[in-house]
Amino acid sequence: MAQQRALPQSKETLLQSYNKRLKDDVKSIMDNFTEIIKTAKIEDETQVSRATQGEQDNYEMHVRAANIVRAGESLMKLVSDLKQFLILNDFPSVNEAIDQRNQQLRALQEECDRKLIALRDEISIDLYELEEEYYSSSSSLCEANDLPLCEAYWRLDLDTDSADGLSALVLASPEPSAGPLQAAAPAHSHAGGPGAGPTEHA
């Protein structure tokens, strides 16, 4: 599983540089820290005066402390570069993140569509009653020969089911206002009712 693939030269070089930076920074921190501890040791015999030696040790410790901080900063930069490299090149986790995102979005889309379909089914029932009311009222602007939408749907339903007797009965209906009342019985006996008509043709 852990096979070394032939990476492009740039990636190989980059990862080797990361390794080198890590080793150098850790070595720098350890060495400088050790040297500071050693320098802290007070020696009785010094080649120069004690004050001069003290000054020299002070300066050396400052420089080594600065080196430790610089190495720490360099390590932080290395971690930042590794994070960036990971985000861009860690394909397993990128693939998984994309799959999860797709699943979430698909689930949301299915939820929306499911709710819309349920809403459609509910509203078609209410719409049938509204249309009945509208077309049978005086505020309707349609002519006597025009069929109300509900009746038009029934006809389409009956045609697709090829119920000869019922279609003849409906076709023989004289007035549009009586249409919904006469056809109410066959409509309700029809599976799904007129609510299914609009839904089927939606």
Add this chain to the structure above:
Amino acid sequence: MATYSLANERLRALEDIEREIGAILQNAGTVILELSKEKTNERLLDRQAAAFTASVQHVEAELSAQIRYLTQVATGQPHEGSSYSSRKDCQMALKRVDYARLKLSDVARICEQLLEN
């Protein structure tokens, strides 16, 4: 978020390493500060020095492991996957819902007008 565990686990590990590097510098500073005192607390000194050494070794091991993992999984190619298609489908579904809501509000308004009249 549990769903992004694999993707973020390594990133979280790297963030822990960053905090640990800060702790390393903190420990080093505490040790040197303690050494500078006339009366040094030896136990504190030993504890801090041991913590410093352990942290440095831990950071080195963790970062080496991360680099080794990257050497195994990295290819030279850019990742060309995207979630654009499912995002677009979801966006269209939300548009459908908005449209249905708009139409319903129209119907409700018309019904109210008719009732008032």
